[in-house]
Amino acid sequence: MPNFNWLESYQLISAVPLLEFPKLGNSMNMAITVALTQMENSQWWPEEQIEEAQFGQLFQLLKYAIKTVPYYKDFPVPNSPQELQCTWQDLPILERGNIVGEGGDLLSKFPPNSHGKIKTQYTSGSTGQPIAVKNTQLSRVFWRAFTTRDHIWHGRNPAWKLGHIRIAKKGVAEYPGTVGKGWGALKGKDALIETGPIAGLNINAKVEEQAEWLLRNEPDFLITYPSVVQKLAEHCLKQGIRPTNLKQIETISEVLTDKVRHLVDLAFGVKIVDLYSTRELGYLGLQCPKNNHYHVQSEGIYLEVVDEQGHACPAGVPGKIVVTPLHNFAMPLIRYAVGDYGVIGDPCSCGRGLPVLKSILGRERNRLRQPDGEYRWIGLSAMAYGEMLAIAPIREYQIVQVSLDELILNVAVDVDLSTDQIKTLSLWAQKSLPFAGKVTVIGHDELKRSANGKLELFQSLIE
Numbered sequence: 001m002p003n004f005n006w007l008e009s010y011q012l013i014s015a016v017p018l019l020e021f022p023k024l025g026n027s028m029n030m031a032i033t034v035a036l037t038q039m040e041n042s043q044w045w046p047e048e049q050i051e052e053a054q055f056g057q058l059f060q061l062l063k064y065a066i067k068t069v070p071y072y073k074d075f076p077v078p079n080s081p082q083e084l085q086c087t088w089q090d091l092p093i094l095e096r097g098n099i100v101g102e103g104g105d106l107l108s109k110f111p112p113n114s115h116g117k118i119k120t121q122y123t124s125g126s127t128g129q130p131i132a133v134k135n136t137q138l139s140r141v142f143w144r145a146f147t148t149r150d151h152i153w154h155g156r157n158p159a160w161k162l163g164h165i166r167i168a169k170k171g172v173a174e175y176p177g178t179v180g181k182g183w184g185a186l187k188g189k190d191a192l193i194e195t196g197p198i199a200g201l202n203i204n205a206k207v208e209e210q211a212e213w214l215l216r217n218e219p220d221f222l223i224t225y226p227s228v229v230q231k232l233a234e235h236c237l238k239q240g241i242r243p244t245n246l247k248q249i250e251t252i253s254e255v256l257t258d259k260v261r262h263l264v265d266l267a268f269g270v271k272i273v274d275l276y277s278t279r280e281l282g283y284l285g286l287q288c289p290k291n292n293h294y295h296v297q298s299e300g301i302y303l304e305v306v307d308e309q310g311h312a313c314p315a316g317v318p319g320k321i322v323v324t325p326l327h328n329f330a331m332p333l334i335r336y337a338v339g340d341y342g343v344i345g346d347p348c349s350c351g352r353g354l355p356v357l358k359s360i361l362g363r364e365r366n367r368l369r370q371p372d373g374e375y376r377w378i379g380l381s382a383m384a385y386g387e388m389l390a391i392a393p394i395r396e397y398q399i400v401q402v403s404l405d406e407l408i409l410n411v412a413v414d415v416d417l418s419t420d421q422i423k424t425l426s427l428w429a430q431k432s433l434p435f436a437g438k439v440t441v442i443g444h445d446e447l448k449r450s451a452n453g454k455l456e457l458f459q460s461l462i463e
């Protein structure tokens, strides 16, 4: 157990007039504080104890879902948490498509009043059709507790200045960027703890502008996307730019590769931390404070990695990531397939009992289909990246599967590729991916991002 006492290090904001000591926040923040205080202990419980506690909660959730949610009405009613734990893997997987088609059926007819106000979170589905997920104030208590846990785990000083290169509408946070007080959306008495200033910049700023913004604002801590930080690191290396104040970078939303970790180390010499979350489910995994893998956030979700039959994959074997949020009684999602694939790891050397998610393999539709019809995982090694860069100075790449026997490799380059480079890159792709079919290489000035700003590294146009 660590000696770190978060309540000692992070100053709570007092919401009660005339109260200075000891401080008490508003009711939402007091709930977060109590949740977090318990989570400071539960993270160290043995894995079996954590799972037993989760099934106590899942038992409540499933019984409530069967009683009040039309979609689950025919599910077998469990008699005890122990029985549920034994039969859990027999429950069907809820695919993303079920939400689009049957969103209404998944809503509870009687969401518990005591769980607070219901809000809707929107997220873009793989078809571009938005998915609406409803959650309660209770789920949001845990959401914010995990945000704070992430700061605690990675030793962030709340007085730090946060820099945020983010998705924003045209006209919002455009270069030269915005400055403000406090890291989070909640300010003043609504915030949980005192935090330092924030500098924001629209993701569409040019890389030169981002670098200038970085030097002018000198944040201690930067949050952005792996593809943004990659470009920025490359630019800074090339131009000999090095911010002096930066202490840590956190990446969100896209897959963080070893290549980008290495680049950040080279360009900025700071720690890079990844976060695995989805808008509809909240925090799924936080990076371990001591290792590059993730710890499942078991106090908020029950996460499984399963095979095509819905049965648990052993550690080290990739499978579908299936998540059940423990506290959302307004729209219970039981065994929901997030659309990502992952690999469970062995217990962590840090001593935490929270299960290890060794890697996240990206979106399901990004699996590469072979000419023989079989699926293969695409995972480029650091060495393969090195080989690619030796062929041509590629800034970004994207692989698009157009048919069973053809891939397109889109690459962003400053200077047009020669016929020879195109040929060598095509051979490299066939060898490294691995793919026996034809690979067409196309050079671009810039690669197109999807509507939500993500750069999809792999795309499949066949299913």
Ligand SMILES: [Zn+2]
Pocket (backbone or CB within 6 Å): 288, 289, 290, 291, 295, 348, 349, 350, 351, 352
């Ligand atoms: Zn760990």
